[in-house]
Amino acid sequence: MPSFTLGHLASQLGCVVHGDSAVEIHALSTIEKAGPGELSFLANMKYAPKVSTSKASAIIAFEPLTQFAGATLVSQNPYHDFARTLALFYQAPRPAPGIHPLAYVAPTAKVGENPSIGPFAVIGDRVTLGDNAVLHPHSVIYEGCTIGDDFIAHAHSAVREFCRVGDRVTIHNGVVVGGDGFGFAKTNEGTQAKIPQSGITVIEDDVEIQTLTSVDRATIGETRVKRGAKIDSLCQIGHACVVGEDNIICGQTGLAGSTVLEENVIMAGQTGSSGHLTIHKNAIVWAQSGVGHDVPEGKIVAGSPAFDHRDWLRSSATIPKLGEMLRTIRALERRVKELEG
Numbered sequence: 001m002p003s004f005t006l007g008h009l010a011s012q013l014g015c016v017v018h019g020d021s022a023v024e025i026h027a028l029s030t031i032e033k034a035g036p037g038e039l040s041f042l043a044n045m046k047y048a049p050k051v052s053t054s055k056a057s058a059i060i061a062f063e064p065l066t067q068f069a070g071a072t073l074v075s076q077n078p079y080h081d082f083a084r085t086l087a088l089f090y091q092a093p094r095p096a097p098g099i100h101p102l103a104y105v106a107p108t109a110k111v112g113e114n115p116s117i118g119p120f121a122v123i124g125d126r127v128t129l130g131d132n133a134v135l136h137p138h139s140v141i142y143e144g145c146t147i148g149d150d151f152i153a154h155a156h157s158a159v160r161e162f163c164r165v166g167d168r169v170t171i172h173n174g175v176v177v178g179g180d181g182f183g184f185a186k187t188n189e190g191t192q193a194k195i196p197q198s199g200i201t202v203i204e205d206d207v208e209i210q211t212l213t214s215v216d217r218a219t220i221g222e223t224r225v226k227r228g229a230k231i232d233s234l235c236q237i238g239h240a241c242v243v244g245e246d247n248i249i250c251g252q253t254g255l256a257g258s259t260v261l262e263e264n265v266i267m268a269g270q271t272g273s274s275g276h277l278t279i280h281k282n283a284i285v286w287a288q289s290g291v292g293h294d295v296p297e298g299k300i301v302a303g304s305p306a307f308d309h310r311d312w313l314r315s316s317a318t319i320p321k322l323g324e325m326l327r328t329i330r331a332l333e334r335r336v337k338e339l340e341g
Helices: 006-013 045-053 078-089 309-340
Strands: 016-018 038-041 058-061 071-074 184-186 192-194 200-203 222-225 300-302
Touching: 006 016, 006 071, 006 078, 038 078, 058 078, 300 309
Parallel strands: 038 058, 058 071, 200 222
Antiparallel strands: 016 071, 184 192
C-alpha cells in the first residue's frame, strides 16, 4: 500500500490543509474506525459529533474541524475527493499486458493498442476493440461488436453480437449486454413462438454496469444506456428501453420493455416499471415502488402502484392503525343501529 503526505494529497486533489501537511497517510477508513496514519471524510453533518472522538490523522471536510485533534483537508466535495483519494491508494488487479496465449482472438478482429486480455477470453469475428482494453478471463465479445477505448470486462461477462459500446465502459462479472429480449408470440395452437430479437444494445460512454445485470437487445431497433449511467447489480433492463444520462439504477430494479428514463433519474432498490412509459428527468422512484404510468419531471414517487411520496407517507402512517379504525367503525355502526331502533 503506498503512503503520501497530506500536503501531497492536497496538491493532487486541489484541497487546502488545515494542520500538519507533513503527516503521512497510508490508508483510508471511516471516522469511527480510522487510526493514526489514516484519512477519513465528513460529507454529512449529522455525523459531525463523531469527529471529536476520531483517532484519524486527518479528515476531508467542507471546513476546518475545530473539534478534531488532527488535520483537516478542506474540500468543496468531501465525498468525491475521498473517492479520488481511494483511487490513489488502490488499483484493481488486471491481466498482464498483451494477449494471453490461452485467449482467442478471431483473425478478422481488430484490437487496439495496449490491451490486457486474460486467459480464455474470446473476441469474435469482425470485432473492433479500442485502445487500453482489459478483458478478464472468460469474458466474451461476440461477432461484429464495436467497442471504444478503456473498456473493462470482468470475468464471465459478455457483449452479444453486433452491439455497440462507447469509451470508458466497465461491465462487471456476469453482466450480459445484448442478450435476447423476452419476446414470444402465441400461435393458433396456443404454444409460444420465439420472436427473433434482431435489434442491438448500445452502451454510451462512461457507463458502469455491476454484477449479474442484463441489458437486453431490442426486438427491432435498439436498447440504449446513455452517457454516464450507473446500473447496480441484479438489474434487468428490458428490450427497447432507454436509460438516460447520469441515471442511478439501484439493485434488483427491473425495467419492462420500452421504458424510457430521461436524464438524472434515480430508481432506488427493488423498483420496477410496467413498460411503455416515460419517467421524466430528475424524478426519483423510492425503493420497492412499482411504476405503472408516466412520472412527471422532478417528481418523487413511492408505493405500488407508485404515487406522490408525500401522499404515500401519509398513507403508510395509517396502515398500523387500520385495525383500530375498523373496530371504531364497527362500534359506531352498532351505535347507529341502536339509535335508529
